[in-house]
Amino acid sequence: MLSSASVAGRKEGEGPLRRYFDRIEQDAYFGESSWEKAESAMLRETLCLACRKADTAPESLDFILAGDLLDQCAGSAFAMRGLGAPFIGLYGACSTMAEALGLAAVLIDVGAGQKVAAATSSHFCSAERQFRFPLEYGSLRSPVSQWTVTGSGALLLALDGPPPYITRVTFGRIVDRGVTDTSNMGAAMAPAAADTLLRHFAASGHGADYYDAVLTGDLGRTGSGILAELLGFEGVSLAGRHFDCGGLIYDAGRQKVNSGGSGCGCSASVLAGYVMELMRSGQWKRVLFAATGALMSPTTSRQGESIPGICHAVSFEAEAA
Amino acid sequence: MLSSASVAGRKEGEGPLRRYFDRIEQDAYFGESSWEKAESAMLRETLCLACRKADTAPESLDFILAGDLLDQCAGSAFAMRGLGAPFIGLYGACSTMAEALGLAAVLIDVGAGQKVAAATSSHFCSAERQFRFPLEYGSLRSPVSQWTVTGSGALLLALDGPPPYITRVTFGRIVDRGVTDTSNMGAAMAPAAADTLLRHFAASGHGADYYDAVLTGDLGRTGSGILAELLGFEGVSLAGRHFDCGGLIYDAGRQKVNSGGSGCGCSASVLAGYVMELMRSGQWKRVLFAATGALMSPTTSRQGESIPGICHAVSFEAEAA
Numbered sequence: 001m002l003s004s005a006s007v008a009g010r011k012e013g014e015g016p017l018r019r020y021f022d023r024i025e026q027d028a029y030f031g032e033s034s035w036e037k038a039e040s041a042m043l044r045e046t047l048c049l050a051c052r053k054a055d056t057a058p059e060s061l062d063f064i065l066a067g068d069l070l071d072q073c074a075g076s077a078f079a080m081r082g083l084g085a086p087f088i089g090l091y092g093a094c095s096t097m098a099e100a101l102g103l104a105a106v107l108i109d110v111g112a113g114q115k116v117a118a119a120t121s122s123h124f125c126s127a128e129r130q131f132r133f134p135l136e137y138g139s140l141r142s143p144v145s146q147w148t149v150t151g152s153g154a155l156l157l158a159l160d161g162p163p164p165y166i167t168r169v170t171f172g173r174i175v176d177r178g179v180t181d182t183s184n185m186g187a188a189m190a191p192a193a194a195d196t197l198l199r200h201f202a203a204s205g206h207g208a209d210y211y212d213a214v215l216t217g218d219l220g221r222t223g224s225g226i227l228a229e230l231l232g233f234e235g236v237s238l239a240g241r242h243f244d245c246g247g248l249i250y251d252a253g254r255q256k257v258n259s260g261g262s263g264c265g266c267s268a269s270v271l272a273g274y275v276m277e278l279m280r281s282g283q284w285k286r287v288l289f290a291a292t293g294a295l296m297s298p299t300t301s302r303q304g305e306s307i308p309g310i311c312h313a314v315s316f317e318a319e320a321a
Numbered sequence: 322m323l324s325s326a327s328v329a330g331r332k333e334g335e336g337p338l339r340r341y342f343d344r345i346e347q348d349a350y351f352g353e354s355s356w357e358k359a360e361s362a363m364l365r366e367t368l369c370l371a372c373r374k375a376d377t378a379p380e381s382l383d384f385i386l387a388g389d390l391l392d393q394c395a396g397s398a399f400a401m402r403g404l405g406a407p408f409i410g411l412y413g414a415c416s417t418m419a420e421a422l423g424l425a426a427v428l429i430d431v432g433a434g435q436k437v438a439a440a441t442s443s444h445f446c447s448a449e450r451q452f453r454f455p456l457e458y459g460s461l462r463s464p465v466s467q468w469t470v471t472g473s474g475a476l477l478l479a480l481d482g483p484p485p486y487i488t489r490v491t492f493g494r495i496v497d498r499g500v501t502d503t504s505n506m507g508a509a510m511a512p513a514a515a516d517t518l519l520r521h522f523a524a525s526g527h528g529a530d531y532y533d534a535v536l537t538g539d540l541g542r543t544g545s546g547i548l549a550e551l552l553g554f555e556g557v558s559l560a561g562r563h564f565d566c567g568g569l570i571y572d573a574g575r576q577k578v579n580s581g582g583s584g585c586g587c588s589a590s591v592l593a594g595y596v597m598e599l600m601r602s603g604q605w606k607r608v609l610f611a612a613t614g615a616l617m618s619p620t621t622s623r624q625g626e627s628i629p630g631i632c633h634a635v636s637f638e639a640e641a642a
Contacts, residue, residue, distance in 0.1 A: 034624050063492060071392040072618035073412040077495060081616075081629045086492040088420060089616070089631075091394040091412040099409060103424060110431040112490075130620075169433075171384060171407040174398060295402075295410070297393035299451075303355050308402045310410075 001164055001316075002115065002156040005050035006273035007042050009124065009150030012261075015250045020273035021151070022049055028125055028150065036070060036078075039123035043068070043079035043152045047119045050154040050272075054115075059084030061156075062113025065100035067091050068121050068264055069148075070130060075121055085117075093293030094189075094218055095172070096120040097153060097268040098312035101289070102169035104157050105314070114159055121152030122263025131182075131298055142183035146220045146246055146262035147255075153268030155276075164279045164287070164316040170200040174295065176308040182301050186223020186246075186259055189292040192309035193219060194230035197290055200313045201236065208238050211315070212284040215275060217267020217291045218246030220259030245270040245291075267291045275316075285318040322485055322637075323436065323477040324374035327594035328367045330445065330471030333582075336571045341594035342472070343370055349446055349471065357391060357399075360444035364389070364400035364473045368440045371475040371593075375436075380405030382477075383434025386421040388412050389442050389585055390469075391451060396442055406438075414614030415510075415539055416493070417441040418474060418589040419633035422610070423490035425478050426635070435480055442473030443584025452503075452619055463504035467541045467567055467583035468576075474589030476597070485600045485608070485637040491521040495616065497629040503622050507544020507567075507580055510613040513630035514540060515551035518611055521634045522557070532636070533605040535559050536596060538588025538612045539567030541580030566591040566612075588612045596637075606639040 006021045013024030023045070030038040030045075043066070051058050058064075064083065067090035068075035080087050092099040100118035107113045125135060127148040133139045157166065175192040193216050201207050208214055219227055224244045231238060245267040246260035271289055278284045290313040296305065327342045334345030344366070351359040351366075364387070372379050379385075385404065388411035389396035401408050413420040421439035428434045446456060448469040454460045478487065496513040514537050522528050529535055540548055545565045552559060566588040567581035592610055599605045611634040617626065 036620055036624065067412060069393075070618065071620060072390075072414065072616065074616070074618040074621045077616035077629050077631075078621060078626065081495045081497050084494060087495050087631060088424070088492055089412040091388060091410040093393065103409070106427055106431050106433060110427050112427060171409055173405060174402045174408050176402050295393065295395070295398035297391065297395040299357055299392060300395045300399060303357065305399065308398050310398075310408060 002158045002161040003050045003053035004155045004272040004276040005046050005053060006153045006269040007046045007151065008269055012149055012151050012249055015255060017249055017270065017274045020277055021269065035123055035125035036074065039075040039121050039126050040078040043076060043119060043121035046152040047117055047154045050156045054156050056115060061085040061115050061117050063088055063107055064117045065090060065104050066119045067096040069093060069127050092310060093295055094262055094264050094267065095291040095293030095310050095312050096264045097271060098289055098291035098314050101155060101166060101314045102171055102312055105166040105169055108157055108159050116157050117154055119154035120264040120268045122148050122265035124148045124150045127263060141258055143258050144222045145183040145258045146185055146218060146260050147257035148263035149249060149261045149266035151265035151269035153272030155272055163318045165320045166314055167317045168204050168315045170196055170203060170313040172196040172311040174308045174310050176306050178306045180306045184222060185262060185294045186220040187226055188294050188307035189309035190219055190223040190226035190230060192311040193227050193290055193292050196311040196313050198234055208236060208241060211241060211286045211288045214238050214242050214288045216244045218260060218262040219244050219292060220246045222259045279316060279318060287316045289314045289316060323479045323482040324371045325476045325593040325597040326367050326371035326374060327474045327590040328363050328472065329590055333470055333472050333570055336576060338570055338591060338595045341598055342590065356444055356446035357395065360396040360442050360447050361399040364397060364440060364442035367473040368438055368475045371477050375477050377436060382406040382436050382438050384409055384428055384437045386411060386425050387440045388417040390414060390448050413631060414616055415583055415585050415588065416612040416614030416631050416633050417585045418592060419610055419612035419635050422476060422487060422635045423492060423633055426487040426490055429478055429480050437478050438475055440475035441585040441589045443469050443586035445469045445471045448584060462579055464579050465543045466504040466579045467506055467539060467581050468578035469584040470570060470582045470587035472586035472590035474593030476593055484639045486641045487635055488638045489525050489636045491517055491524060491634040493517040493632040495629045495631050497627055499627045501627045505543060506583060506615045507541040508547055509615050509628035510630035511540055511544040511547035511551060513632040514548050514611055514613050517632035517634050519555055529557060529559050529562060532562060532607045532609045535563050535609045536611065537565045539581060539583040540565050540613060541567045543580045600637060600639060608637045610635045610637060
């Protein structure tokens with residue numbers, strides 16, 4: 001990995017990870033005229049910041065892989081417009097960062113690119129009005145609900161970059177156990193997380209204890225409990241090494257986020273900031289990053305459909321495999 | 322390529338390519354209770370049909386790459402739910418088929434998978450009410466507008482499959498020349514098509530005359546004219562070998578589609594049906610498939626933004642490179 005960068009909003013900047021973000025923006029509009037434009041501006045800035053750290057111009061990137069939660073993934077398309085690098089648009093909901101990193105690693109591995117960026121974002125205000133209610137309603141929130149993070153993360157990968165390295169990628173299957181409560185994303189996504197983690201452990205020959213940390217993003221407290229239970233049925237324990245990005249980013253006691261954080265930008269900003277810092281400092285040497293996504297849309301939920309979940313996993317190691 | 326399959330709606334089944342679709346469905350609902358569910362059912366059927374032709378169970382696919390136009394790409398997520406194969410969700414608007422094929426080829430080339438599917442869909446009714454107006458309004462349509470195809474296409478790729486082979490992939494850059502007329506997608510996307518075609522020709526060392534056919538999808542008549550003009554400025558002519566999937570799929574004189582067809586399913590169903598048949602029969606030996614997408618959303622257009630275009634190109638050849 002050449003470099004990483006993260007940008008976060010005010011609420012995230014008041015949380016326990018505040019010193020790991022490259023920038024904390026107090027203005028929810030990021031100087032723009034709408035929340036959607038704000039999200040694009042934030043994501044663009046994050047990518048450009050990662051490029052500057054690696055002394056690389058955005059137009060010299062071989063590929064940018066990105067996606068977000070907005071309809072037609074407009075957040076990332078408008079963020080990357082004009083940067084001049086080939087763009088590969090993804091939709092994996094909150095699993096997007098792992099999906100982008102997995103494909104970026106594949107593109108480098110096959111020799112298609114030397115420098116490839118993976119990036120994603122979410123914005124509380126743009127997500128809230130698109131998926132839930134206009135913010136002006138001041139709706140009450142379910143205790144199992146998660147708070148969409150205003151934040152973004154970008155990683156720049158290169159064939160000859162310094163550690164940590166991406167050593168293995170497991171793309172997930174869609175798992176739908178019939179959860180229809182759109183405020184309970186953790187429950188909808190936990191079965192997919194369990195499926196992908198078990199497949200990753202089986203395919204790699206390494207169990208959970210191989211890793212210093214197994215990060216999910218973002219199951220929240222509710223989903224994390226369900227994941228532990230589901231893995232327990234298979235005799236797998238993540239005890240002591242499981243961290244959920246949605247749990248790390250806020251102070252649950254103080255910040256009124258109910259079950260924790262969510263949104264593509266949650267796991268992306270936690271990975272690009274906190275996790276990469278702990279890996280660079282040597283505190284963590286092997287990390288499994290398993291980002292989870294809920295693949296419903298407001299339309300499918302209104303039509304009575306349950307919520308399909310997905311989880312993609314990427315392992316980072318200080319030493320090449 | 323192991324196999325291909327295409328399914329189309331009634332209007333497409335009355336067009337000039339009717340004998341190349343595997344199935345033409347007269348019911349716009351495909352037996353479902355909503356147009357969105359219909360689109361998923363159609364896409365799922367198309368993928369399963371491609372699998373059957375290759376005597377392959379969907380769950381034995383190493384990856385399915387898919388996307389569509391619906392918010393949160395719900396069309397493809399719900400189509401692939403329960404199929405049991407790892408799923409990589411994409412958003413490239415109408416360029417999705419080329420994006421999916423490009424990544425599928427990369428995943429096979431790097432050795433990550435033996436059998437990989439690329440699939441996408443669009444549905445006139447679900448697209449119309451999401452992007453434009455409720456169908457019940459019976460809105461008048463601009464003469465430069467395109468008609469969203471109800472159709473889907475799937476290709477199954479394998480390392481050791483029979484010809485045609487994917488020989489080269491060029492992922493496109495986002496190009497935005499400031500077009501804001503959302504009924505004129507062809508004009509918005511043509512500059513991206515020109516950019517990607519020129520980059521593809523330069524990188525491959527082969528000019529347009531190397532190919533029996535250069536297919537864009539979908540610029541319509543308006544966009545195709547602009548593409549010819551833009552390429553002409555660079556001294557490149559596609560004369561005699563340019564076909565636009567949006568032009569091929571309907572009989573423009575008889576079917577009242579204004580500038581032609583559009584939608585992810587347009588280029589995908591034309592490729593999976595007509596183009597693959599002409600390649601299998603030996604009529605075409607080298608085909609460049611350049612699918613174009615418009616990356617705006619209804620929200621960005623309402624906020625006054627112009628329309629970013631993108632084009633990904635994939636070359637198919639009867640002989641391996």
